[in-house]
Amino acid sequence: MSDGQKKYEFKRKLEELREKTGRGTELVTIYIPPDKQISNVVAQLRDEHGQAANIKSKSTRVNVQSALDSIMARLKYFKNPPENGMVIFCGMISIGGDRTTMETIVIELPEPITTYMYRCGSEFVLGPLEDMLKEKKTFGLVALDRREATIGLLKGRHIELIKHMTSNVPGKQKRGGQSAKRFQQLRLIAINEFYKRIGDSASKIFLEVDHKDLQGILIGGPSPTKEEFIGGEYLHHELQPKIQGVFDISYTDESGLYELVDAAMDTLQNLDLMQEKKLVNRFMRELVSDRNLATYGEDNVRKNLKMGAVDTLLLSEDLRRIRIYVKCTSCDYQYEKTVQKPDKLEACPRCDKALELVEITDIVTELSEMGERINSTTVFISTDFEEGEQLMNAFGGIAAILRFQTGV
Structure with a gap:
């Protein structure tokens, strides 16, 4: 089975689990990391089984204990957790009207988990599994000219707009009463201030990405704007080495982010998106x-x-x-x-x-x-x-x- 098919089936399984609900706190979720002893898990479940006897509602008490019995029966088939750990979902699932059915679902994981978790609720706990589906490889995107700038992130296949900015840079035509030299000086000051604002905003956004996940930064725009921005080192010094390319693009709004990604096809050729x-x-x-x-x-x-x-x-x-x-x-x-x-x-x-x-x-x-x-x-x-x-x-x-x- 290909990695793509495994990911698809994992995603489908999460969709199915998301739709399953129970009553009260009858659905049991257990996350078992690879270094957890199965015998220790079973010991805790026996303890939880005993404590469940104190639940006042008879139906809830019976259903929780039945779920724990079912999980312990499944764990007999495992000497140790799988390589990446495992998750067990079990409980009485509502199937319409007043009808319910007991289901036990065991999932072996595509990547390791590190934390043991035992939860009871009306829904299964899916947060850690949903995090596994999130794309981790990230590229910073900056599309800019002297009028506006758009900052975004490319996460896996998804382009996310984070911030759009406009400048106060005056046009090339000077106002009446100003000398050409004075006007040009004011214009350069305004351009520099705008580049600083872009650099500060982009640095804040990109530094919040885990450094292991930030693969690079792509900068696009017309000439000479993008070269001025690069040459001025307006990005944080830790991000400067991450700049992987400078690209000619026509747009600097949200559509400019998409144009930038297309222009960087050779740089991004190993990403699933480009393939x-x-x-x-x-x-x-x-x-x-x-x-x-x-x-x-x-x-x-x-x-x-x-x-x-x-x-x-x-x-x-x-x-x-x-x-x-x-x-x-x-x-x-x-x-x-x-x-x-x-x-x-x-x-x-x-x-x-x-x-x-x-x-x-x-x-x-x-x-x-x-x-x-x-x-x-x-x-x-x-x-x-x-x-x-x-x-x-x-x-x-x-x-x-x-x-x-x-x-x-």
Whole structure:
């Protein structure tokens, strides 16, 4: 399984957990770091089980103790925690009306946790897992000219505007009554003051980013503004070595941040964002070329996967669909289709007997596995940038670059 697919499935699992709720304090969450002894965890759970006997509400008492019993039963299968630790979620989940069901979910983690945690509540504690999904690699962005400046951060695939500033620098035409020399002197003072304001604001923003996560700083604008800003060393001295490039851009408002990232494509070539941009742009070029090596939409991509024609499978991270497999309980009637959520099943159209739902599969998982069987490369595309958003909205979030023409 690729790293992209692991991340997608981890994200989907968190979405499912976020929707699960219980009554009172019946849902139990346990975070177990890799260096924690399982025997110590079980000992604490036994202690918690005994203390739960003091809960006044009988239903809450029974449900909490049942959850603890279920967790201790699961822990018998572990001599030690997995390499990165583990999280166990357990409790009586509300499933509508007055109905509940006991669920126990064990998650092995994509990166290590360091803190042991035991919590009971009406919801599962997901904060530490959600932090794992946050992009850590960060670039500082400054787009400036003498009229305005915009400061932002590139976090993984997401560009975040932090601050927009305007200057008091007068235009090049002097006011009446002022000598040209005096006017030029005042103008240079105003430019210097504006650069200082930009440097102070950018330094404050960038220094708040963990130094291990701040990969570099990109500065863009027209000439000679950006060179003056760099040469004047207006950024904090700790940030000066982080400057990785100076780029010509036309805009210095929020759109200038996006233009700056595009201009820095070579500098950022190892980022997932740039790899994804390149692939989507390649797909777009193939789509309008005469080579017929691109296709999109679930049906067409599925057919090409079955023919072994898919070289690169592009799937939007925002895809939320499932494939259902239904068959009749009496005759041989069956069908499969893709839906957002399972509908209520009607009677069999052939024999009027009941239909049953045999299997539900996440469409992303299914298509990824089909691609894996024919050695296709599967890439998950974020919607945090324009090309990724276009893939989702215009092409349904499913596209492919082909190895050979198929006519499909």
